[in-house]
Amino acid sequence: METSTDIKRLKVELGKRSYPISIGSGQSAMLIELKERFHQEDRKIAALVDEGLAISSPDFLNEILSDVPTLKIPSGERSKSIELLNKSWNFLASERIDRTGVLFVFGGGVTGDLGGFLAASYLRGIEFIQVPSTLLAMVDSSVGGKTGINLEAGKNLVGAFHQPNQVIIDLNILNTLPKREFSAGMAEIIKYGMLCNRSLYLELVESSKVLSPENPELSGIIYQCCTEKARIVRDDERESSNQGGRALLNLGHTFGHAIEAVAGYGKYLHGEAVAIGLVCAFRLSQKLKLCDDESEDQLIGLLKKYHLPFELKTPLSVESLRNAMMNDKKVQKGNLRFIVMQKIGKALVRDSVDLELVTEVLESVGAH
Numbered sequence: 062m063e064t065s066t067d068i069k070r071l072k073v074e075l076g077k078r079s080y081p082i083s084i085g086s087g088q089s090a091m092l093i094e095l096k097e098r099f100h101q102e103d104r105k106i107a108a109l110v111d112e113g114l115a116i117s118s119p120d121f122l123n124e125i126l127s128d129v130p131t132l133k134i135p136s137g138e139r140s141k142s143i144e145l146l147n148k149s150w151n152f153l154a155s156e157r158i159d160r161t162g163v164l165f166v167f168g169g170g171v172t173g174d175l176g177g178f179l180a181a182s183y184l185r186g187i188e189f190i191q192v193p194s195t196l197l198a199m200v201d202s203s204v205g206g207k208t209g210i211n212l213e214a215g216k217n218l219v220g221a222f223h224q225p226n227q228v229i230i231d232l233n234i235l236n237t238l239p240k241r242e243f244s245a246g247m248a249e250i251i252k253y254g255m256l257c258n259r260s261l262y263l264e265l266v267e268s269s270k271v272l273s274p275e276n277p278e279l280s281g282i283i284y285q286c287c288t289e290k291a292r293i294v295r296d297d298e299r300e301s302s303n304q305g306g307r308a309l310l311n312l313g314h315t316f317g318h319a320i321e322a323v324a325g326y327g328k329y330l331h332g333e334a335v336a337i338g339l340v341c342a343f344r345l346s347q348k349l350k351l352c353d354d355e356s357e358d359q360l361i362g363l364l365k366k367y368h369l370p371f372e373l374k375t376p377l378s379v380e381s382l383r384n385a386m387m388n389d390k391k392v393q394k395g396n397l398r399f400i401v402m403q404k405i406g407k408a409l410v411r412d413s414v415d416l417e418l419v420t421e422v423l424e425s426v427g428a429h
């Protein structure tokens with residue numbers, strides 16, 4: 062069994078729905094203990110596991126799930142579909158999971174979002190535990206209770222807010238993560254720096270180190286991101302604030318989601334599309350006369366350091382990208398809202414942005 066070292070803990074404060082996040086290496090013992098506690102309470106457990114994780118970390122999963130009915134979910138955005146959700150509902154029903162049942166979800170953003178929505182909708186809601194397996198899921202999607210699936214018309218258009226009971230981040234899982242996936246997670250970390258943590262951004266820019274799963278600094282950086290996310294979710298759980306609130310976490314995402322949808326899911330990892338989206342958000346901010354004193358070279362240098370794209374791999378049509386943006390969840394009464402930055406470390410929402418500026422920004426990253 063793995064031994065755990067130096068576990069960092071924090072809490073998402075949401076009254077009765079508050080829950081802990083633990084971050085550290087070697088958390089299988091804690092997961093087994095949790096499972097045994099549920100079994101002692103006579104509660105059934107089922108698991109949803111990302112197929113890629115099942116291949117890369119079989120020992121870790123067997124140790125925890127050998128006696129737990131498990132459904133494997135193919136890796137990739139296409140799994141956030143009504144077909145996979147239907148299969149997952151039927152899986153829980155065939156295992157006779159009742160309202161006291163608990164779902165363990167092991168995987169990245171895709172399995173996490175699907176599993177969360179499964180838990181939100183099955184029997185009108187059961188408890189679930191998130192065990193994120195990608196850096197991106199560790200710093201963002203596993204925390205905060207946004208769950209859902211995609212439609213042809215756009216990403217995450219069907220879903221629910223349903224908070225997990227616990228988030229357990231085992232850093233050992235990152236050792237098996239493909240380098241490209243790790244880089245994609247770095248895009249979300251850079252996003253936190255740009256939207257609310259200037260010192261984190263500057264630390265990443267100025268450090269001579271390129272972070273990797275082996276770096277001892279990584280757990281502190283994940284902790285910082287989860288702390289920011291927990292604060293933002295506590296203050297605006299359902300993204301209803303007019304002051305920005307949780308919507309600010311979507312910095313780079315209006316552009317990023319459009320790029321993913323128009324390029325075809327799978328061409329870009331979510332974090333890669335967000336990286337290009339961050340460049341777009343930076344340039345849009347400057348066109349709006351914000352972020353004047355900030356260096357674009359610094360941002361591009363940081364993205365290059367983590368092998369992240371800063372322009373489109375192949376050109377996409379401006380019109381298609383703009384249409385895809387109109388399907389974004391942030392569209393209200395036909396008005397597209399953009400998250401921009403006043404400066405690095407301070408994001409804000411802008412309504413009624415001139416679409417000519419958006420076109421210029423899209424062209425600057427290679428759209429035509």
Ligand code: GLY
Pocket residue numbers: 201202204205207307310311
């Ligand atoms: N990933 C954005 C949010 O959780 O609100």
